[in-house]
Amino acid sequence: MHKLKFRLVFAILSMTLLVMASLGLIIGQVYKNIYENHLTDRLMKEAELAAYTIESHEGDEIDEQLLASRMSERLDARVTIIAVDGTVLGESATDPSTMDDHYERPEIRAIREGRPEIEIRYSDTVNQELYYYAVPYEIEGTEAGYVRIGVATQTITNLNETIWWILAVSFTIAFVVIGTITYRIANEMIKPIENASEVAIELAEGNFKARTFEGKKDEVGQLTRSMNVLAYNLEQITKRHEAQQERLETLINNMGSGLIFINARGDISLINQRCHDIFQEDTNVWLNQLYHETIKFKELIKIVQAVFITEKRHREQITLVNGLDTKHFDIHAAPIMSEMGIMKGIVLVLHDITELKKLEQVRKDFVANVSHELKTPITSIKGFSETLLDGAMKDPVYLEKFLTIIYQESERLQSLIQDLLELSKLEQHYFSLNWGKADLTKITEDVVELLRPKARDKGIKLNLHGDTNARLEMDGDSERLKQIAINLINNAITYTPNDGRIDVSIISIKESIEFVVQDNGIGMEKAELPRIFERFYRVDRARSRNSGGTGLGLAIVKHLVEAHNGKLSVSSELGMGTTFKVIFIRNQQRKS
Template sequence: MTIFRTRLVMALITLISFVLVGLGILLGELLKSFYIESMSDGLKMKIIWGIALFLVIAVVVIIFLGIRITSKFTKPVVEATDVAIELAKGNYRARTNVNGLDKTGMLGKSLNRLAQNLQELAKSQEMQQEQLKVLIENMGAGLVLIDSKGYINLINKGFIDIFQVSQADYLNKLYYEVIDQEEIRDLVTEVFRLEQKVSKQLLIPLLIERRYFVVYGVPIIGTNHVWKGVLLVFHDITEIKKLEQMRKDFVANVSHELKTPITSIKGFTETLLDGAMNNQETLESFLSIILKESERLQSLIQDLLDLSKIEQQGFKLNIQKIDLFKLLEDVITLLQGKAEEKNISLELLCPEEQVQIHGDVDRLKQVFINLIGNAITYTPSNGNVGVILLEQGETVRVHVKDTGIGIKKEEIPRIFERFYRVDRARSRNSGGTGLGLAIVKHLIEAHHGQISVISTPGEGSEFIIELKK
């Protein structure tokens, strides 16, 4: 555009120059015809120089006016053209400096207003796209977008994390070539066939585990019923399924644990009422069993109430300053008789005679009664149970070590589950409810502590509790 403007100015100046020169020649001929012949030579030269000077001035004026006219009318058009070209390229920050009340000024203002509107629209669109991207990537569910031809156009971070895949393996590939799970392929095919929303609950094996998903297949239909593709949404419900199974197991276990002592109490009571109560020895034996089963039933109900209370969201500990060494001494004194019945050596080892921590004295006593009581229960006669208390900087550690039956390695992760027993027969004979270690774990975590287990079958177990001072 600049070259065109320069050429236009040069052409205009040349044309005007030719016109002026022609007029000068014509004027000279006229003067020559009428006046020059009667003039003196000096006067002739003056006239000639006057005409030449006039022509030069005229040319200068014409050039000046041409440049001004060109600047006034062609420069704004050039600037407007340059801005329009930048806008077409997507540079919405481009602006023209053309001002005024004439048509070129209005053109400049209109272009600037258009550029500003386009910039705001682009910014709004960019913000919306960014929000949509953040939403898609962090929606907590797997997302797959398949176009009308069956090619995968989009997978989000949720899908990548769930199935441990990369975008390069999926994008712009046919869904039935890259999706390994037949159930998912069938679901997509069903959506394409029915053109309706389809949802299924699928159990999908992933690496070393199986996970449950609710998968939604949604048809994407545009205006005028134009088929756009299919959207797949994966909701992981594995934890919900686990909780549901835990609830079922809990109800089944509670029912079984309650049924056993109630059945025993009912059976022995009926036998006594049928006449066995007349035999003093039988009466005492049966009443002893009924008492034992009643105590077991009471213990189970108490443990269930404790566990329910501990798991409540509003559960709070009564935190105070306590002497952990003194607390362990009290627990060992309480359980000493139980250990002596089996001729088990029960002792407390601690380099210090006073270890101060902050905790709930009643709940910590409940923890150590459970742990030390279990150690005595699962240790054969003439065995050893040791409780070791150690201070380590800002933490204290309590080791409860026995020479009992031990726990298999694969069973260690399950011993803190409700009603799980390593030795079911021995637990039932000892009156255990199967809830003790579950309560222990919850109480230690409520104190922001940790509990771990080291065990070897046939050699014994060691429970290690770490608490902050």
């Protein structure tokens, strides 16, 4: 842009210089012609005056030399008085006797020919070029001679030099002024264009915040305003695009499913953050890499290849084993087609259905366990009923024995159904506790006294520890807290052998209460600890079933503790016993 400014200034100054030079030549020549005309008139008039002066001395004795000298002083010019025959009578510049005959001098000859004119020639007498003009003079009516006036041409030369010097100085000043003004005007004109050009470059490089200075309301100002409007529109479009891009990236990266886009060349062009968790590696390095070189699961590669070949949607459930981690996925693969029907790539969606598979397995196990648990008492009831109907009822001993067994199995069946209904209720979303102030000390004392006969039948010592005089109150549902205590203590009695020991403790710790049930029963292996709160899970199935247990007690306890916002933990060692610990918060937000 600087080149444009300098070209503009150079063009204007060159034109100005040309015009001023031409104008200077014309003015100089005009002034020269004017002065020459003025000098010609002066020569003619001074020559006439000199002739008149000589003629005025008619009748007097004339000293031509003296007269020539005096007139020269008065006229500031060379004066020569010449006789008719060409003899020099008087000369202001030198001794006339030393001078040649002037009869054939051009200015004298011109008088004789009747055409007086100015002659210009070099004079050896005065060693310079002179303008000459001569006129005749008369004495007593007769032509007596000639008077010649000479003026040095140096006068014209000096005048021309003065004129040219003045013109040069004037034009130089004018040129500088014009150049300065031109530069400023050009700068004022070009600067907005330079700014607009710089802004255009910034816009081309993606900086849409760039703005140019808006000048006057002329064409350049209109250009800069248009540039700013363009920049603003591009900025807004970019902001909207970036916002849409950000929303899209946020949506893609926060999807619950993995998303992979593979272009038509087989390169992975897009992969979301969820894939990082699925494949358990930095999937960002997969970008712009061939899918079959980065994806290590053959099942996925086969799905992608199938879509590339058929150009049709494909859905399949697969299992991916990554180290010790096994996950199940529902894979949706679809081709991306252009309006012309050309495949642009493939989008791959990986929906993790591992939890659904686990829930499905839990459901199957639950149905199987319920069926098994119901089958046993029903089979017993049916079998003993058939035995009685076949004639055993006639024997009073067998009748009482079998009816007792039928009653016990009915009790067990009723207990199982009741626990199932209770567990189902606890798992409903609308389940809620009857909040109030609960005395955990009294609840525990009542449960211990309730179960003490059962423990005594097995010779088990059931001990309650803690300051029973200090009532430990908390926010909770008294009936549900009692249910927790019954299940935990009853579970300890079930798995503690005869002559064992069970310790129940209630401990106050700051804003919480610890409820602990510890026994020295059969215990369990650490591998079984995570599963003991599952429905129908039993450490010793025969012992539990013989004791009348349903296998749902600990599952119910887990739900009730969570409903009270408490924490349930268990520690155990095989053959050494088990300890259940529940931590309740004393004061908490009550829920209706």
